[in-house]
Amino acid sequence: AQSVTQLGSHVSVSEGALVLLRCNYSSSVPPYLFWYVQYPNQGLQLLLKYTSAATLVKGINGFEAEFKKSETSFHLTKPSAHMSDAAEYFCAVSLPRSYNQGGKLIFGQGTELSVKP
């Protein structure tokens, strides 16, 4: 079975500072990995995804993530935080169809990002 662990339930950064949100996964086969963002009182929106092509993935709003198989990690970064980045971020894992007929995503616990002025 696959799983994801997000280190740190709450991260606080200053505006303009580097954002680093950590995600480690566990999977017996090569996984697909996703980062979603949730703004207050809204559903989740896709930020970016890794699907076995390039290991460095760029997403919306200046976010990027790097798949590191040796470290089983998929950390999310942004060089310079903006106030509008304040939200909750979720890492999620899925497997190829041959292992996961229903296309299910398994989510991590979430990390709330606060941005201080």
Added chain:
Amino acid sequence: NAGVTQTPKFRILKIGQSMTLQCTQDMNHNYMYWYRQDPGMGLKLIYYSVGAGITDKGEVPNGYNVSRSTTEDFPLRLELAAPSQTSVYFCASRTSGQGNTGELFFGEGSRLTVL
């Protein structure tokens, strides 16, 4: 574009009552899901469906039932509501046409309180 629509947005139930959360999508997606979100716990999969007439249990199905009579609709029924079912419920859908790499589209959520 409506996307995934959930109703109601808010509901308060008494212990033992039943209700149905409605979910409909207009993207012709085969795959649909119900998740619940609790603080610090992330999202847990309740039930999912790979097409009309086909449903299966997720991680936390106890106390819930689903049906999928059409591609568009995937209602979630709570029987005999309990305080442990107080949560925010999200319906989501994705296409089956991209392997399992496609984006999951979410509704805005239904906040349920059981007293």
